[in-house]
Amino acid sequence: MNEVRDWRRFGAGGEPWFEFDAGRDLDGLLPEILTVPLLGHLQTYAGCAIRGGHGRWLLHACNAYFYHDDMRASKRHCTTARRxxxxxxEMDARSRLNNQERLRALPMARRDELTVTCTHDPVELERLIAGSPL
Structure with a gap:
């Protein structure tokens, strides 16, 4: 196994991205790739936003939420095991829940501008691969 030897740390500063702070000045990355601080799951946790060729953003929220109905159903729902x-x-419940509320509002308010997805939901992955709306 190869050992990672050249770690870099990036701060949470940068220009605002929608309703979040963003680390835009990430040395070595294109300006179309941003980190988006999503504290709560871990103390120094971030998602990754990527702007596609048509100007539309994809935010990979990683572990900020675990289940599509927790973000997209009219009444929040997450399976018992995932909850x-x-x-x-979680390291900080208040931050995690606050970020989930902001993530929940983003696709509703900005449907034509971005898509939000997470790490743990195979339904979201299949929809992204198929090009279907989340």
Missing amino acids: ACQLLM
Whole structure:
């Protein structure tokens, strides 16, 4: 296994991105790739936003949420196992829930500008691969 030897740390500063702070000045990355601070799951947690060729953004929110219905259903719903995992892994409940509310509002308010997805939901992955709306 190869050892990673050249780690870099990036701060949370930068220009605002929608309703979030963004680390735009990431040395070595294109300006179309941003980090988006999403504290709560971990103390120094961030998602990754990528602007596509048509100007539309994809925000990979990583572990900021675990289930599509937690973000997109009219009444929030997450499976029991995923909810338990989120609670066991969180470092800051208030920040995690605050970021989930902001993530929940983004696709509703900015449907034509961006898509938000997470790490743990195979339904979202299949929809992204198929080019279907989330």
